[in-house]
Structure formats: C-alpha cells, structure tokens
Amino acid sequence: MSTPIAKLPIAQRPRERLLALGPQALSDNELLALLLGQGRRGASALELAAELIADHGGVAGLAAARPEELARRTGVGAAKAATLVAAFQLACRARSEPDPAPRLLGxxxxxxxxxxxxxxxxxxxxxxxxxxxxxxxxxxxxxxxxxxxxxxxxxxxxxxxxxxxxxxxxxxxxxxxxxxxxxxxxxxxxxxxxxxxxxxxxxxxxxxxxxxxxxxxxxxxxxxxx
CATH class of the missing domain: 3.40.140.10 (Cytidine Deaminase, domain 2)
Structure with missing residues (x-):
C-alpha cells in the first residue's frame, strides 16, 4: 500500500525538508512531488513523481514534455501539467541572458x-x-x-x-x-x-x-x- 506524504514522519516530508534544509537537499523526486501536490489513487505524489521522471528518461526529458502529453497521465491532468510546464519555463528563463537589453552585434x-x-x-x-x-x-x-x-x-x-x-x-x-x-x-x-x-x-x-x-x-x- 502507498503511504501518503501527510502520514510520513515530518523529517521525511518534502515540504518540511525543503524549509529546514533548503531545496538543494531534496531529490528530483521530492522537488517534483512538491509541484504535483497530490498523487493519485494508490500512489503518493512522491511515487507519481518517480514514475514521471523514469518514463521521460530523467528531468531533462520531463522538462521537454508537452502539456497535453503530461495531462494524459493518470493523476496529472491539465492543471498539474500546466504547473510543471510553467515551472520548467521559469527555470529556463532564469538561466537566460540577464541583461534586459543586450546588444545584438553578431x-x-x-x-x-x-x-x-x-x-x-x-x-x-x-x-x-x-x-x-x-x-x-x-x-x-x-x-x-x-x-x-x-x-x-x-x-x-x-x-x-x-x-x-x-x-x-x-x-x-x-x-x-x-x-x-x-x-x-x-x-x-x-x-x-x-x-x-x-x-x-x-x-x-x-x-x-x-x-x-x-x-x-x-x-x-x-x-x-x-
């Protein structure tokens, strides 16, 4: 039987671990579970996160997934798919050119x-x-x-x-x-x-x-x- 995150010991819950130790301390599965919020019947958010990452060959593959592709997954749906795509896009923009008005000279x-x-x-x-x-x-x-x-x-x-x-x-x-x-x-x-x-x-x-x-x-x- 799957154990819901809310019933895990506090020290093992992703949100509490992030607040206490910082995001660097969390695994990819834990970070993704925080974005998902909830799992599905028979699988916790952590387990659903692990499935998504494995099915897409890692975080990079998941980041490239289209919203409609993610939404078809049982337990994800349109709202969670939009949240994931938005999070990856924000991360991408954060890595882009910091100068708001760079010169395009070449x-x-x-x-x-x-x-x-x-x-x-x-x-x-x-x-x-x-x-x-x-x-x-x-x-x-x-x-x-x-x-x-x-x-x-x-x-x-x-x-x-x-x-x-x-x-x-x-x-x-x-x-x-x-x-x-x-x-x-x-x-x-x-x-x-x-x-x-x-x-x-x-x-x-x-x-x-x-x-x-x-x-x-x-x-x-x-x-x-x-």
Missing part, C-alpha cells in the same frame, strides 16, 4: 539570447527579436510554429511585430528539431525575403539564426547568382 549574440527560449521545443518555431537603432533588444515575439520555408515565413506578421514595438531593426531565429543547425536553401530564401521586405519599410534586417540544441548557424541570404 550571430553569436543572437544565438545566446534566443537559444533558451527554444528549450524543449519539438516543432519548428520562428522568433522575432525586435531591436532599436543601436541594435539593443527591445522585445522577443514568436510568430510561427511548424515548417518554416519560403512560402510559410510570415513576412507581414514579422514586420508588423517590429513596427508595433517601435523597432528600428530585427533579427529572426528558428529551430531545427532534427538536431542539425545547417540552414536549408529555404531558410536562406526566407532570409532574402525578409531583407528585401525590411528595406521596403525602412527597417534593418540583422540576421537569421538556425538553432539546434546548443549548436547554431547563420542562414545568410542567397546571393543573386544562387
């Missing part, structure tokens, strides 16, 4: 700022990084999800996002869930399209970076002869 700056925002993404997404006249970041906006190519790239929506946030320039980033950051011809055509569109409305197109985990590559616009 592809490496763009990749460093954008990469944490794609943590756990399993489909292609496109991010717009809106900058001021000195290339300082003003806002980040996701504008598309799914395959990104010459036809699908939402040029109008990208330009609208930049102008709406008083940008003077912009860069874009998207991910390759395949793990290969090498830009395709369609990626480079998208860069060409964005550069030309930016010129027509007096904006500066800075760069287009393709991300794949901790690797990245710049998708340079195509030369006229290509």
């Amino acid at each position: 592809s490496d700056d763009l990749a460093r700022v954008a990469a944490p925002l794609f943590a756990g993404a399993r489909v292609e997404r496109m991010l717009v990084l809106v900058c001021d006249a000195r290339h300082r970041l003003r806002r980040t906006v996701f504008v598309a999800e799914g395959a990104i190519d010459r036809v699908a790239v939402p040029v109008r929506e990208i330009l609208s996002a930049v102008l709406r946030h008083d940008g003077r320039g912009f860069a874009v980033a998207h991910n390759h869930p395949s793990g290969d950051p090498r830009p395709s011809d369609d990626d480079r055509r998208a860069s060409t399209l964005l550069r030309l569109a930016a010129e027509t409305v007096g904006l500066r197109f800075l760069d287009h970076v393709v991300l794949a985990g901790d690797r990245w590559a710049s998708a340079a616009p195509l030369d006229p002869d290509e």
Whole structure:
C-alpha cells in the first residue's frame, strides 16, 4: 500500500525538508512531488513523481514534455501539467541572458539570447527579436510554429511585430528539431525575403539564426547568382 506524504514522519516530508534544509537537499523526486501536490489513487505524489521522471528518461526529458502529453497521465491532468510546464519555463528563463537589453552585434549574440527560449521545443518555431537603432533588444515575439520555408515565413506578421514595438531593426531565429543547425536553401530564401521586405519599410534586417540544441548557424541570404 502507498503511504501518503501527510502520514510520513515530518523529517521525511518534502515540504518540511525543503524549509529546514533548503531545496538543494531534496531529490528530483521530492522537488517534483512538491509541484504535483497530490498523487493519485494508490500512489503518493512522491511515487507519481518517480514514475514521471523514469518514463521521460530523467528531468531533462520531463522538462521537454508537452502539456497535453503530461495531462494524459493518470493523476496529472491539465492543471498539474500546466504547473510543471510553467515551472520548467521559469527555470529556463532564469538561466537566460540577464541583461534586459543586450546588444545584438553578431550571430553569436543572437544565438545566446534566443537559444533558451527554444528549450524543449519539438516543432519548428520562428522568433522575432525586435531591436532599436543601436541594435539593443527591445522585445522577443514568436510568430510561427511548424515548417518554416519560403512560402510559410510570415513576412507581414514579422514586420508588423517590429513596427508595433517601435523597432528600428530585427533579427529572426528558428529551430531545427532534427538536431542539425545547417540552414536549408529555404531558410536562406526566407532570409532574402525578409531583407528585401525590411528595406521596403525602412527597417534593418540583422540576421537569421538556425538553432539546434546548443549548436547554431547563420542562414545568410542567397546571393543573386544562387
């Protein structure tokens, strides 16, 4: 029979251990159990936490799980799934660029700022990084999800996002869930399209970076002869 957390000795309860010893003293299962709050019939929150971590191959795999995937698990549901996804996203943001207005002076700056925002993404997404006249970041906006190519790239929506946030320039980033950051011809055509569109409305197109985990590559616009 499963033992509910409330019936464990006080010294073994995750919440009391955290308050007395700090979060570093808790195991992954204990930390996750605190987020879950409750288990399910026949399994405590600690046991449900252990199952989730094991089924996803560890905490990193669990952090990459989509909300609907977690919600289907007996004992989790939509509310707990949202709590878990929100907690992992906050942790990801806490590790991201501490400067609220970093300058995007090169592809490496763009990749460093954008990469944490794609943590756990399993489909292609496109991010717009809106900058001021000195290339300082003003806002980040996701504008598309799914395959990104010459036809699908939402040029109008990208330009609208930049102008709406008083940008003077912009860069874009998207991910390759395949793990290969090498830009395709369609990626480079998208860069060409964005550069030309930016010129027509007096904006500066800075760069287009393709991300794949901790690797990245710049998708340079195509030369006229290509």
